[in-house]
Amino acid sequence: MSGDDTAPTIASAVCRNKDDPTKQDTSKDSSPQNNQTTPNDRHNDPYRVQVKSEFLYEERPAILAQPKNNTERKAENDNNDNRSGKNTKNRGQNKKRPRDAKISSNQKACLQVIRGETCPFENCKYNHDLKEMLANRLEDLSEGEKGAEWLRGECPNWKLKGYCPFGLMCRLGSCHINMSTGQNMRRAVEEQEQPPVNEDAAAGNTDDSNGTPKPGTLLTHQHDVKNVISKETIIKLRKNQYPFVCKRHYEVTKQNGKNNPKPNDESFPTEESTNTPALELKERKLIDFRNKVYIAPLTTVGNLPFRRIMKQYGADITCGEMALSHELLQGKPSEWALLKRHPCEDVFGVQIAAGHADQYTRVAELLANEPELEVDFVDFNLGCPIDLVCEKGAGASLMLREKKLRGSLEGVTKVLNCPVTVKMRTGWDEKRNIAHLLVPSIQKWGIDGISAVMIHGRSRLQRYSKLANWDYIAEIAKSQSTDLRQIPVIGNGDIFSYTDYETNVLSRVANADGDDGCSNNLLPTAMLGRGALIKPWLPTEIKERRHWDISASERLDILKDFVRFGLEHWGSDQQGVNHTRRFLLEWISFLHRYVPVGMLEVIPQKMNQRPPNNMCGRSDLETLMLSTNCADWIKISEMLLGPVPDDFAFEPKHKANSYS
Numbered sequence: 131m132s133g134d135d136t137a138p139t140i141a142s143a144v145c146r147n148k149d150d151p152t153k154q155d156t157s158k159d160s161s162p163q164n165n166q167t168t169p170n171d172r173h174n175d176p177y178r179v180q181v182k183s184e185f186l187y188e189e190r191p192a193i194l195a196q197p198k199n200n201t202e203r204k205a206e207n208d209n210n211d212n213r214s215g216k217n218t219k220n221r222g223q224n225k226k227r228p229r230d231a232k233i234s235s236n237q238k239a240c241l242q243v244i245r246g247e248t249c250p251f252e253n254c255k256y257n258h259d260l261k262e263m264l265a266n267r268l269e270d271l272s273e274g275e276k277g278a279e280w281l282r283g284e285c286p287n288w289k290l291k292g293y294c295p296f297g298l299m300c301r302l303g304s305c306h307i308n309m310s311t312g313q314n315m316r317r318a319v320e321e322q323e324q325p326p327v328n329e330d331a332a333a334g335n336t337d338d339s340n341g342t343p344k345p346g347t348l349l350t351h352q353h354d355v356k357n358v359i360s361k362e363t364i365i366k367l368r369k370n371q372y373p374f375v376c377k378r379h380y381e382v383t384k385q386n387g388k389n390n391p392k393p394n395d396e397s398f399p400t401e402e403s404t405n406t407p408a409l410e411l412k413e414r415k416l417i418d419f420r421n422k423v424y425i426a427p428l429t430t431v432g433n434l435p436f437r438r439i440m441k442q443y444g445a446d447i448t449c450g451e452m453a454l455s456h457e458l459l460q461g462k463p464s465e466w467a468l469l470k471r472h473p474c475e476d477v478f479g480v481q482i483a484a485g486h487a488d489q490y491t492r493v494a495e496l497l498a499n500e501p502e503l504e505v506d507f508v509d510f511n512l513g514c515p516i517d518l519v520c521e522k523g524a525g526a527s528l529m530l531r532e533k534k535l536r537g538s539l540e541g542v543t544k545v546l547n548c549p550v551t552v553k554m555r556t557g558w559d560e561k562r563n564i565a566h567l568l569v570p571s572i573q574k575w576g577i578d579g580i581s582a583v584m585i586h587g588r589s590r591l592q593r594y595s596k597l598a599n600w601d602y603i604a605e606i607a608k609s610q611s612t613d614l615r616q617i618p619v620i621g622n623g624d625i626f627s628y629t630d631y632e633t634n635v636l637s638r639v640a641n642a643d644g645d646d647g648c649s650n651n652l653l654p655t656a657m658l659g660r661g662a663l664i665k666p667w668l669p670t671e672i673k674e675r676r677h678w679d680i681s682a683s684e685r686l687d688i689l690k691d692f693v694r695f696g697l698e699h700w701g702s703d704q705q706g707v708n709h710t711r712r713f714l715l716e717w718i719s720f721l722h723r724y725v726p727v728g729m730l731e732v733i734p735q736k737m738n739q740r741p742p743n744n745m746c747g748r749s750d751l752e753t754l755m756l757s758t759n760c761a762d763w764i765k766i767s768e769m770l771l772g773p774v775p776d777d778f779a780f781e782p783k784h785k786a787n788s789y790s
């Protein structure tokens with residue numbers, strides 16, 4: 131990754147040495163640190179990050195935004211409530227969603243015009259006047275007083291493919307729009323690929339208000355499902371006409387007794403469907419999880435652009451965000467988009483949550499049948515603690531329903547020829563952990579194709595509070611019968627440095643070879659959750675066994691890459707910019723928790739330690755990146771994506787980024 135310290139406004143504007151404002155950020159020297167720690171007896175609080183005293187300020191640095199007082203906060207909340215139309219038309223919408231720049235229909239280009247054709251629709255509400263649109267076009271993100279200069283000439287689609295399907299709507303379009311005619315240009319690039327983005331999106335043909343595609347629109351910014359599922363399949367799913375192989379489905383549900391489909395159920399097997407030939411079973415592929423860095427599924431923040439960053443920093447295995455089976459079965463593009471894989475993800479899994487065997491099995495059929503969709507493994511979600519998911523019998527509540535779980539695993543493994551993994555918590559309630567009973571049960575079912583069980587070392591009720599219980603994870607790994615095929619166990623929780631990995635995982639893998647007669651199924655695998663979010667370079671640290679004192683400008687470079695990947699993935703028009711900003715801010719709500727190694731009194735920082743709230747970094751940029759204030763995160767987003775509208779607001783979605 132290139133550390134471009136000279137060009138961007140950002141670097142020159144804020145990346146200064148703390149003592150001498152004229153000096154650039156000198157923390158760029160990122161030589162490996164040894165594992166020396168300096169115990170600080172004076173502040174021996176295990177729940178606080180021990181920061182060197184010179185990095186604690188008494189007077190708030192000018193670079194930081196002033197925190198809001200209670201009156202301002204209340205006014206803002208009231209304003210948000212009004213805007214979201216509380217209890218009226220916007221009920222059910224995520225009220226925390228940032229308010230983005232609105233684009234009227236007239237500002238959107240008609241698809242036909244962008245293509246240089248005549249629009250066949252009489253009442254088309256989109257704009258047909260290229261000249262007018264050109265005159266009213268929003269300026270490039272890199273232009274203007276507060277523009278993100280570093281993006282100049284960087285339309286990612288144009289750069290990569292020689293064509294930007296967003297045409298006039300592209301917020302970086304100066305490089306590919308003929309400014310006198312409004313024509314969207316093409317240029318020859320080696321190995322030119324087909325434009326990957328939907329042209330409906332290019333013309334803005336999506337419903338901005340809630341991100342739902344209009345009828346007939348398949349691909350949208352957020353829901354670009356090209357290379358995931360065919361348009362025909364989506365249509366069949368929406369019309370309830372997908373020809374599931376009900377015979378197998380029937381066999382699976384029959385084992386579960388009471389959940390057999392009723393004769394009137396749409397899923398009840400018909401004469402015809404029970405005669406459908408079984409899917410051809412191919413040889414099952416294997417995945418070796420040992421000595422790998424595996425990025426855990428992470429809803430919202432574990433998106434495709436983030437996973438590309440993780441691959442750059444040494445992640446071996448990646449997994450998509452949790453997808454809900456009933457939404458997949460309804461043919462919802464936004465849900466299918468969660469299964470999208472980037473070519474750099476060489477070992478990629480998808481995670482499915484369902485409460486019933488027939489749902490799991492049907493999704494598996496779709497995964498098996500869709501030629502575009504290539505997944506290396508399918509992960510069962512038995513860990514999601516959210517009420518909405520658990521109430522449907524999915525997520526962590528599936529841990530409590532063994533029969534359903536067994537039927538689901540049998541159904542899915544019969545249909546798929548890729549490995550299946552199960553990710554679970556320790557149990558529902560920490561006082562009654564059950565994973566050490568469930569894992570041996572799964573083993574006894576003798577289902578071929580289950581290649582690993584991942585244990586997040588907390589109960590459902592604990593969510594993210596308390597430390598992950600690694601002793602219990604080791605106990606689970608030893609709980610299986612030695613007479614049967616052993617299922618490998620991967621532990622997960624609180625890995626925030628290479629020493630955490632060595633202490634929690636490697637030492638237990640080594641110790642378990644001991645003479646207590648128990649077999650050792652704990653794999654030497656670094657499964658990262660929040661560690662990857664807060665320190666995306668953590669895979670490198672683990673592989674190189676070092677605490678990396680990465681500089682603020684290097685960290686900014688990571689964010690620049692994310693923005694480039696985001697504009698490529700979500701689109702480079704205003705809506706794509708809005709999505710990219712939103713996901714960037716969600717990520718920063720984790721990233722700010724990192725305290726640079728060079729500022730630490732005691733190395734390494736631990737996941738559960740709360741940093742002091744009066745820290746300043748070694749440069750203004752580092753100080754800004756340490757800020758816990760949303761206003762400062764927005765400021766960072768403005769450096770990267772240009773200014774936000776005046777009434778822009780953001781609140782992070784995930785409570786898991788708290789320290790509690």
Ligand SMILES: Cc1cc2nc3c(=O)[nH]c(=O)nc-3n(C[C@H](O)[C@H](O)[C@H](O)COP(=O)(O)O)c2cc1C
Binds near residue numbers: 426
């Ligand atoms: C923001 C966030 C989103 C998550 N989303 C998922 C998910 O979609 N599926 C899942 O199985 N676990 C999810 N998890 C749990 C993680 O995969 C992981 O098990 C957990 O964070 C424990 O690891 P950690 O202590 O290293 O963070 C999520 C965790 C976080 C913080």
